[in-house]
Amino acid sequence: VHGRLLVLNLSGCNCLSAIPEFSHFPWLKKLALDGCGSLTHLHDPI
DSSP: OOTTOOEEEOTTOTTOOEEOOOTTOTTOOEEEOTTOTTOOEEOTTO
């Protein structure tokens, strides 16, 4: 049900270690990752 997702707020997701490719979300304008202390990998082209 992502439709035309514009904002994805994953702030505070401490268990999140990687962000997948977001080509499925071409309308995504903002990705919030504040407080994601375990995040070590972002898929290009983020």
